[in-house]
Amino acid sequence: xxxxxxxxxxxxxxxxxxxxxxxxxxxxxxxxxxxxxxxxxxxxxxxxxxxxxxxxxxxxxxxxxx
Numbered sequence: 001x002x003x004x005x006x007x008x009x010x011x012x013x014x015x016x017x018x019x020x021x022x023x024x025x026x027x028x029x030x031x032x033x034x035x036x037x038x039x040x041x042x043x044x045x046x047x048x049x050x051x052x053x054x055x056x057x058x059x060x061x062x063x064x065x066x
Contacts, residue, residue, distance in 0.1 A: 029061045
């Protein structure tokens with residue numbers, strides 16, 4: 001399993017079933033992005049877009065909030 005720091009770089013994706021309690025804050029985050037890779041199977045992969053240069057906001061994500 002990748003760490004939260006690795007996931008936050010945006011270079012790693014996770015299948016929907018692999019988001020466990022360690023990444024539960026991601027579900028309330030503006031930067032959580034997803035893409036369906038297997039049409040018809042409903043398999044989604046999640047990405048963190050916080051580090052992407054074309055992000056549309058500068059809001060601090062919940063995982064970095066005090």
